[in-house]
Amino acid sequence: xxxxxxxxxxxxxxxxxxxxxxxxxxxxxxxxxxxxxxxxxxxxxxxxxxxxxxxxxxxxxxxxxxxxxxxxxxxxxxxxxxxxxxxxxxxx
Numbered sequence: 001x002x003x004x005x006x007x008x009x010x011x012x013x014x015x016x017x018x019x020x021x022x023x024x025x026x027x028x029x030x031x032x033x034x035x036x037x038x039x040x041x042x043x044x045x046x047x048x049x050x051x052x053x054x055x056x057x058x059x060x061x062x063x064x065x066x067x068x069x070x071x072x073x074x075x076x077x078x079x080x081x082x083x084x085x086x087x088x089x090x091x092x
Contacts, residue, residue: 017041
């Protein structure tokens with residue numbers, strides 16, 4: 001398992017161009033560990049309102065979670081593990 005920085009992990013996720021990935025992160029609200037399989041650049045379920053905040057400014061990555069068909073915000077500082085393709089990363 002390769003070790004990468006949070007900045008590199010963010011770059012990999014944002015540069016995934018709609019490819020599926022799995023991420024494990026610590027939630028900001030209660031500190032619990034959460035895992036999700038998702039992808040970026042999904043527009044199918046948008047309602048037109050959009051978020052009332054700038055995700056990047058807040059240190060978040062917006063991800064479409066496949067199992068629940070909903071959008072999630074993943075905190076960059078909470079990233080623990082990332083799997084893209086067949087490569088697994090531990091985020092330091």
